[in-house]
Amino acid sequence: MNTPVTEGAIVFRDLTKRFEDTEAVAGVNLTIPRGQICGYLGPNGAGKTTTVKMATGMLRPTSGTAVIEGFDIGESPLEAKARIGVVPETGALYENLTPREYLSLVGHLYHLNRDEAEGKAETFLELFGIADVSGRTMTSFSRGMKQKVLISAALLHNPSVLFLDEPLSGLDANTAMVLKELLRELASQGKTIFYCSHVLEVVEKVCDRIVILNDGRIIADGNVEELKDLTSAASLEGVFSELTSTGDLPDIVRAFSESVTGVKGD
Amino acid sequence: MSGERPGRHAARENGVDWQQLKALLVAGIKLDLRTSRGGIGRGKLPPFVIALITYAVMGLLMAVGLRSQGDLFVYSLFAISAAMFMTALAVIMEYVTIVVHPDDFEILAHRPVSSRTYFWAKIGNMLFYVTPIALVMTLPSAVIGSYSLEPGFLFGLFHVLGGVVACLATAAAVVLIYTGTLKVVSYQRFTSIMTYVHSGVTLVLVLAYFLLPKMIEDDPMLLSLNRGAWVYAAPPAWFAGSVELLTGTGGSQNVQLLLMAAAGSALVIAAAMNTISLDYSRKISELTTSSVEADEHSDGRVRRRPFFRLGLASLGTGSERAGFVLMDAYMRRDRKLRSRVYPAFGLPLAVYLTALIRHDLHSPFVQSPDGNPVALQEIMGLYCIFVSLFFTTAMTQTEQWKASWLFYAAPLEDPSGVLRGARRLVIWRYLIPFFLLLFVLLSLAMPVLGAATFVLIVFPMCLAAFAILSLASPHMPLSQEVERTRQARQVGFFMILGTTMIPLLIAVQLMMQNRPAATGPIVATLWGLAWVAERLVGARLRRKLARGEFTG
Incomplete structure (x- = not known):
């Protein structure tokens, strides 16, 4: 199991974000202990990415706070940000830089010395199998290649907290397996991981704890077994569907099928 | 710190992180200098x-x-x-x-x-x-x-x-x-x-x-x-x-x-x-x-303007209609795209105002007040033609250029139809209303016949330029990455356009001043040339785009 926990590495207190008349995140309270991998699930538009953006200082909460390793992201942003690594959902990169240049830029932003940053960057790119293209600009990279660079950039400065928003997006099966194992390994070393995803099988395998968000509110919180007990579903997929689905799934599938083929079902 | 360099010390004193600053500057300069993937890049x-x-x-x-x-x-x-x-x-x-x-x-x-x-x-x-x-x-x-x-x-x-x-x-x-x-x-x-x-x-x-x-x-x-x-x-x-x-x-x-x-x-x-x-x-x-919703009803339906309906009715194939509707949606909602093309109208209107103040507007049937063949009115005419250039480059470029895979995946018999439809939208939604406005504005300063004739001369030149210039950017609509050198390129094209179009405009006006009866044939010839340019360029684009590949 993970490193013993004494305090929360990530603490959200009544975290709220309102966009005009929409409440994207509505008073989320969450304490994630050090060394835990916390899966953050929810249907599209539930408020997952908005939570990550507030927790990483990209958006200011309308109210409430996010505290990273004891530093309030609103009051001590630089101290908090220095401790986190982020793989954003958008996959934004300066694509006209080469991976080596991009990682060098990131290394400098986190005050790594040049040799250390370059050494680590080379190793990461080698391990991810993209060292041979590390001198090319990323404009022609595939989604998976860019994702590898983003993951490398998130890990470069050895952060104690990781925010990963769909980190497996575009990755091939081997790299995905490596990353899943890596996350377990990093957690066992005391790193805290906030993992947003729609891929329930992966969340089920990787995460110690799962938080489900719907309409900006936490509707379930526990490990996989606890959630199954809560809903009497046999799998995480069943739990998720039971808690968040707005309609009867077979009916939806039938309606879609009829719409696609034009053939009425029974 | 004792061994710290003065620059770093000053930066630190001002709350600036020297190492980060240097890294950001270097990255910024590289990004400025790097080639983008589209066109000239x-x-x-x-x-x-x-x-x-x-x-x-x-x-x-x-x-x-x-x-x-x-x-x-x-x-x-x-x-x-x-x-x-x-x-x-x-x-x-x-x-x-x-x-x-x-x-x-x-x-x-x-x-x-x-x-x-x-x-x-x-x-x-x-x-x-x-x-x-x-x-x-x-x-x-x-x-x-x-x-x-x-x-x-x-x-x-x-x-x-x-x-x-x-x-x-x-x-x-x-x-x-x-x-x-x-x-x-x-x-x-x-x-x-x-x-x-x-x-x-x-x-x-x-x-x-x-x-x-x-x-x-x-x-x-x-x-x-x-x-x-x-x-x-x-x-x-x-x-x-x-x-x-x-x-x-x-x-x-x-x-x-x-x-x-x-x-x-x-x-x-x-x-x-x-x-x-x-x-x-x-x-x-x-x-x-973010998007502009000005043309939409509260229930989300788009408020269609008459020119849109007329333009749509003038189209034939499905791909032309697709291009027309796509470009219409982007022109309405993509603020960056709008901001790239709208200044085009500011230029001729500014020259119009200047010419109005300086009493430099004259019917094409008479010489300019000071006898100079290149008066502000001719420069305004050039800027009107120049409007097409803004659209030519802007309509192929967007931040969402990667979505253009659709054009290559869809079973299009004639891919150039999409571009044709998009160009038609520009003509119906922007160029026709603009030249009608120009006619009204010119009518305030010269006889209606003179204003109409000037517009009838300049409009086909603008259409011909719009057709010919698209050869310089032979891409599907919204399929290219936005380039930083757009403005400089436009200035370059403007110089080329100026050297060809201004003499043509002057020659046409001189002919009409000497022989007013020739006005009809001259105008008809210009429209004919615009039509021919559109046909020739259309054929070339058809061949070019049929061989096109998605670059994303």
Whole structure:
């Protein structure tokens, strides 16, 4: 199991974000202990990415706070940000830089010395199998290649907290397996991981704890077994569907099928 | 720290992280210089270098034009105002890439970069972008002025210095207009007026540029040593007066102008730069990706204009309709796209206003009032033709260019139909209403028949240019990455267009003045030529686009 926990590495207190008349995140309270991998699930538009953006200082909460390793992201942003690594959902990169240049830029932003940053960057790119293209600009990279660079950039400065928003997006099966194992390994070393995803099988395998968000509110919180007990579903997929689905799934599938083929079902 | 270098120490004292600053500056410069993937970017020269070459040619032309000017103040005034004008246009048109990159927020906001560090990095990037433009625009006039004007080398030195500071202040002023607007109006309103700010600033700049010579012409006292109060209201005059003073030929008024130049520049640069932050980059990022809903009903249905319906009815194939509808949606909702094309209308309208003020508008059947074949009206006609160029490059470029895979995956018999439909939308939604407006405006200053004839001459020339220029950008609509050198390329094309279209316009008008009865055949010929150009170019585009590949 993970490193013993004494305090929360990530603490959200009544975290709220309102966009005009929409409440994207509505008073989320969450304490994630050090060394835990916390899966953050929810249907599209539930408020997952908005939570990550507030927790990483990209958006200011309308109210409430996010505290990273004891530093309030609103009051001590630089101290908090220095401790986190982020793989954003958008996959934004300066694509006209080469991976080596991009990682060098990131290394400098986190005050790594040049040799250390370059050494680590080379190793990461080698391990991810993209060292041979590390001198090319990323404009022609595939989604998976860019994702590898983003993951490398998130890990470069050895952060104690990781925010990963769909980190497996575009990755091939081997790299995905490596990353899943890596996350377990990093957690066992005391790193805290906030993992947003729609891929329930992966969340089920990787995460110690799962938080489900719907309409900006936490509707379930526990490990996989606890959630199954809560809903009497046999799998995480069943739990998720039971808690968040707005309609009867077979009916939806039938309606879609009829719409696609034009053939009425029974 | 004892062994710390002075620069680093000063940075640290000011809350700037030196290591981050250096890294951000280097990355920013690389991004400025790197080739983008679309169009000209495939060449060997970086786009920024191509832009600089264009500016250098313009600076040289300006310097050659001024070579016989013996008054140092006037010489410097014209050269510096041209450099300021081009800098302002460059910053207006490339605002979101030069000043604040929309990606900055997504990439940097979660990293431990302070606002001060970011702000200084942006200053550095802006210096990097604006200084070379200022240098290449003013160096030719500095070199020629060093030979032709009395102070010699000293003039060249201070002229360049004054030009660079003036251009930096101009860039800062544009930033200030943007950020200032954002402060006084709500974000929602700001997003609605942003596009019009682009066009408005362009209009004001062009108007000032054309009116200044007229002011001087009307009041020769403006050029005397005892210059009027206007010099205090004209920023280029502050810098020209400063150059005059520093070369040892000025008087007490020049001291005041120098102080105004120094204080004005310092103020505007400090004020503008203090407004730039990562939070501001978020706003810009939201601004560039958010959409305009002005044409939509509350239930989401789009309010279709009559020209849209007419245009749609004129189309044949499904791919043409797809291109038409796609371009219509983007023109309505993509604020960046709108901001790239709307200034095109500001240019001819500004010249129209100038010509109206200067009583330079004349029926094409009669000579211009001063007998000069190239009056402001002809320049306005050229700008009208130039409108098509803005659309030609803008309609193929978008931030969402990767979505164009659809064109290659869909079973299109004739892929060029999509482009044809998009071009048709531009014609129906923009060009036809614009030329109708032009007709109304011209009717205010000349007989209706003259106004109609002028429009009937210029419109087919615009359509022909629209067809021919699309060969320079033979891509599916919205399928190319947005390029930074767009503005410089447009200036280059403008020069080419000017050298071909102005003589044609003059020749056509001369023929009509000599033989009014030939007007009908002339107009018919021009429309016929536009039709032929469209057909020929259409065939070529069909072949080209049939071989096209998705580059994403």
